[in-house]
């Protein structure tokens with residue numbers, strides 16, 4: 647459940663939209679990786695000096711990193727959705743203070759206030 651000063655329905659909708667967007671991102675990235683992987687099969691694997699082969703593997707590595715990031719944010723969004731229906735949404739997990747609505751609008755999946763998020767990165 648969200649604190650009474652937060653419009654839980656609004657944030658539920660916001661999280662839904664982000665999840666939808668992230669799912670689309672995941673499926674298009676998956677499709678790109680599949681294409682790149684199939685294309686790479688035409689290039690001899692034993693020729694490490696093939697410039698084309700290098701480009702393909704770098705491209706694939708980028709797409710794989712993007713896919714991993716998208717999957718991680720989908721998980722964060724799912725956890726935020728869970729907190730909205732159970733407990734703790736909009737409350738900083740580190741200091742226990744309410745997270746300002748303005749921050750939640752930008753990052754509805756966040757678990758920390760600005761100060762604590764900065765402190766964690768240090």
Ligand SMILES: [Zn+2]
Pocket residue numbers: 738739740741742743758759760761762763
């Ligand atoms: Zn905090």
